[in-house]
Amino acid sequence: MRLSPDEMIFWRDGFFKLNATIVYTWALMLALTVGSMLVTRNLSLGLTRSRWQNLLEIIVTGIAKQIEDVGLRHPKKYLGFLGTLFLFVASANLCTIIPGYDPPTGSLSTTAALALCVFVAVPLFGIEEQGLGEYLKTYTEPTIIMLPFNIISELSRTLALAVRLFGNMMSGAMILAILLTITPFIFPIVMSALGLLTGMVQAYIFTILAAVYIAAATRGREPRGEADTTIDA
Amino acid sequence: MLIDWFTVVxxxxxxxxxxxxxxxxxxxxxxxxxxxxxxRIEVELADADAKKAEALGERDAFLRKNEAFDGQRAALLSVAEAEANTERRRLLDEARRAADALSAKRRQALRSDARDLSRAIGERTQNEVFAISRKALMDLATTTLEARVCDVFVHRLREMEGPAKAGLAESLKTASEPAVVRSAFALPAEQRAAIQKALDEIIGAEVHLRFEIAPELVAGIELVGNGQKIGWSISDYLASLQERVAELLNEKAQPEAGSP
Structure with a gap:
């Protein structure tokens, strides 16, 4: 029994290999990009627009609104990173409804890669916003004694991000596989539906956590109480 | 191992x-x-706002214009009303004046009618009376009315007494010009002689007489000399009758004039 689509290898040449994770990721990338291109090829600037354009506008503005609610003041700046995180994870999870598809997010390698991206992006956004010195100073707050704990928390939350998504997606696929062997009818369908819900919730959680980390890194200078009040704005 | 590092990268x-x-x-x-x-929506909204403001401005302007128009109309109306009132008063006054003038004229006409009528009646009566008297006298006596008038005159002359007679005698005696005897008709020589004789007797001297004809005396005769006048005429009798007739006519005209 496979625990991860990484184990399904189509081609290998020394260090390089082409496994199911990468192939499915490419497929998703292609679908997302081509879908976007098709819809945005002839966008309407008027008051009437196609339903697909409407759908994409709702998705994009919805994500931007969520980012803003977390406390990031310029959601358009973070929309590329956070929106892509959400769209990729969500589409990867939603596609489990297709038979024979293994979600790339069910591979710890993918979730680790996404978590690493967040791990790298957070300090980058923080430094961009506050400058290197100011950003590094936030690790020594409230006192210098907290420095190791801050570093540990940085690492552990990245690990938690990766493992949380992987665990949820992997377990969903696992449960489905196990249930199929025990009760082949009805019940797996219910679990599959539950899996879709779980996938959406995981995508949302992953994105929101990333947004929260970025928000925490970018507003180190502001007092904590004030930062909360900007959420509604 | 669950993590494949190549896949991660x-x-x-x-x-x-x-x-x-x-x-x-x-x-x-x-x-x-x-x-x-x-x-685009912003632009359209701004456009709509501008249009709305413009419309409001136009509405205000229109309202102001309307108010001004109403005021003007009211002013014109009041002026016209005042003019009509004065015109009406003027016309009424004119009509009243015209009516007054008309009624005055009517009264005047009535009065002059009455006067004419009374005069006509007087003349007619005089003439009638004269005619009747003459006819009656001619029928009753063989002598003519003229002879009778002359007789009456002579009789009067003779019957004169006292201061009147003395005054007449005095005036006729001292007169430088001949005394005038006026009558409505030409006196025959016989009567002239009778008058001459009577006067001569009264005065006691010869009196120069001149005889004239005066038709207005209507069967009368009078003697005028040196400021003195003595005579008899049916005119005197007729005068009183005329007066009475005139009074009667006036009484009749008065109530008519009172209620125009």
Missing amino acids: AQAVNFIILVWLLKRFLYKPILDAIDAREK
């Missing part, structure tokens, strides 16, 4: 590529479209 690269692709093909066009639409 590959997925990270894949993710970065996907971020770029979606930025290029999804977020940018969509956000641009939304911005453009928002801008």
Whole structure:
């Protein structure tokens, strides 16, 4: 029994290999990009627009609104990173409804890669916003004694991000596989539906956590109480 | 081992590529479209606001104009009313004056009618009486009315007494010019002689006489000399009758004039 689509290898040449994770990721990338291109090829600037354009506008503005609610003041700046995180994870999870598809997010390698991206992006956004010195100073707050704990928390939350998504997606696929062997009818369908819900919730959680980390890194200078009040704005 | 490091790197690269692709093909066009639409809506709203303001301004201007028009109309109406009132008063006054003038004229006409009538009646009566008297006298006596008038006159002359007689005698005696005897008709020589004789007897001296004809005396005769006048005429009798007739006519005209 496979625990991860990484184990399904189509081609290998020394260090390089082409496994199911990468192939499915490419497929998703292609679908997302081509879908976007098709819809945005002839966008309407008027008051009437196609339903697909409407759908994409709702998705994009919805994500931007969520980012803003977390406390990031310029959601358009973070929309590329956070929106892509959400769209990729969500589409990867939603596609489990297709038979024979293994979600790339069910591979710890993918979730680790996404978590690493967040791990790298957070300090980058923080430094961009506050400058290197100011950003590094936030690790020594409230006192210098907290420095190791801050570093540990940085690492552990990245690990938690990766493992949380992987665990949820992997377990969903696992449960489905196990249930199929025990009760082949009805019940797996219910679990599959539950899996879709779980996938959406995981995508949302992953994105929101990333947004929260970025928000925490970018507003180190502001007092904590004030930062909360900007959420509604 | 659950983590395959090559896959991790590959997925990270894949993710970065996907971020770029979606930025290029999804977020940018969509956000641009939304911005453009928002801008357009903003412009339209501003346009609508401007139009609304303009419409409000026009409405205000129209209201002001209307008010001014109403005021003007009221002023014109009041002026016209005042003019009509004065015109009406003027016309009424004119009519009243015209009516007054008309009624005065009517009264005047009535009065003159009455006067004419009374005069006509008087003349007619005089003439009639004269005619009747003459006819009666001619029928009763063989002598003519003229002879009788002359007799009456002579009789009067003879019957004169006292101061009147003395005054007449005195005046006729001292007169430088002959005394005038006026009668309505030509006196025959016989009567002239009778008058001459009577006067001569009264005065006691010869009196120069001149005989004249005066038709207005109507069967009368009078003697005028040196400021003295003595005579008899049916005119005197007729005068009183005329007076009475005139009184009667006046009494009849008065109530008519009182109620025009």
